[in-house]
Amino acid sequence: MAPIRCEPLAEDALLLHVGEGIAPDTSDRVLAATAVLARALPGVECVPAYASVLLRFDAEAWRTPDGPAPHQAVREAAMAALASPDAASPVPREVTVPVCYGGDAGPDLDEVARLTGLGADEVVARHAAGHYRVAMLGFAPGFPYLLGLDPVLAVPRRADPRTRVPAGSVAIGGAQTGIYPDTLPGGWQLIGRTPLRLFDPAADEPTALRPGDRVRFAPIDAARFDALRTEAWR
Amino acid sequence: MSVQVLRPGLLTTLQDAGRPGHAALGIGRAGAADRPAWQLANALVGNTGGEAALEITLQGPTLRFERAARIALTGAPIDARAGDEPLPPWTAVDLPAGSVLRLRGMRQGCRSYLAVRGGFAVPAVLGSRSEDLHARLGPFGGRALAAGDALPLDPTRGIDAIDRPRIRRWGVDPQPWFDFAMGPLALLPGSHADRLDAASRERLHRQPFRLASSSNRTGARLEGEALALTAPLELVSEAVLPGTVQLPPSGQPIALLAEAPVTGGYPRIGQVAAADLPTLAQRRPGDRVQFAPTSLDEALERQYRRGRELHRLVQRVLDRGESER
16 A cells, blocks of 8 residues: 655645545545544544545644644644554445436436447446445535446446436446436436435435445336435425 | 515625535535635624625625614625715614615625624524525525525614614724735645646746636636646546636636535646635636745745734724724
């Protein structure tokens, strides 16, 4: 494993480069480091991405008259915590996301079938068979970037992005798959839709998914979609 | 009792200190783009609780106050009238019940702040009353004010009934909290600044950019002779912050502002020093934006100094306001 590289981003922010690229083992290391740092550095916001962790701190609070500059102090505290983690990484949650594939719920399913040379049924079977993990949330509140897409299903983003992708749309963009938590603009290929509500600002836990969660997709039919959606969005 | 929105202005939103602590869930901070101006508006009306104020963009709203209220306007100097009476910015004004406050254009700058004593009694969303327009999150669902909206006032923090506007005889000197000089902004080196070709590296710190009209609370879009990397960079999404200067394929940089997303995938060629972020947020479309290199130590020192000055000024304004009651 390459050593962690620290880069100052701003007066109140450090970026810890844990690895490179988009890969499950890199993501595992990022999320393990994030968990250790969040426990060890109270008051420091720890934000995981694919291969890095952002540490955002109060520079004034980390300033000492004769000690090191705040970046140096945060960096030393982070490195000390990572050298002797105080506990094992948290056990990831397992979340099942019901998805109605194709039809109105997944208007690009046939296009994905054409691009991959598979039948639509085969696209659905392969997508639903995947074991996914949430590497990070971003783009919009609660939008999960999922690792674990069958490489055969990797397809380019749409040349003409939509201005309104319906909330719950399950989509493929390049080698990634994700779920639109809200009605948003977007260029990914829409293959299905979940009735689950992925973001609810009034809830105790505003997002249904968190970094590190393990995700499986369970195919459902349109009737089940309607019933579950009514319940989730009540 | 409320403030009624008769005309919304170009883009008027509720903003406070923002919504820190949720970036891992994909939720950005948002909050006032010119933070010191927002703080000083609150101090002038005697608010100490981080109350939400209205952030007004270029063209102001028309508002009717259903009850007497103490207000203050800071940030970009805006043409303000209560009835026929012109109101000065950067000072507290007491308005009688029924006043119609007409806010028009700004002589300079892009964003004014209107604070009301007691703040607006709207529900906080994830700990903040800021509207996040991109995430559609906030007291009004993450949107700008519209005609017909009502902003409820805190019934316990009103002022006594008066029959005409009363302008306080003292205010805050907008200098150095509003940048009239349009000077260069200090820029920290970005992660990928060394990947710019030699001419572009030079251009980043030499050429005057213009602020594009497509700029918004998310980013200041800068127009100039295009910048280029020596070779294309394949990047995975990483954290971005307010102040991060990104270089999209067009070669025209984008400096992120208060409503920065939490991650981005473009090369980061610079980071605007925190002390100059309010200044950048006050540039309007067509204004010149020029960068001057700074170091982390220098930027931190300026930020501390600025923070201390602001803290002292806020205390002085609060104490003086309190002593007059």
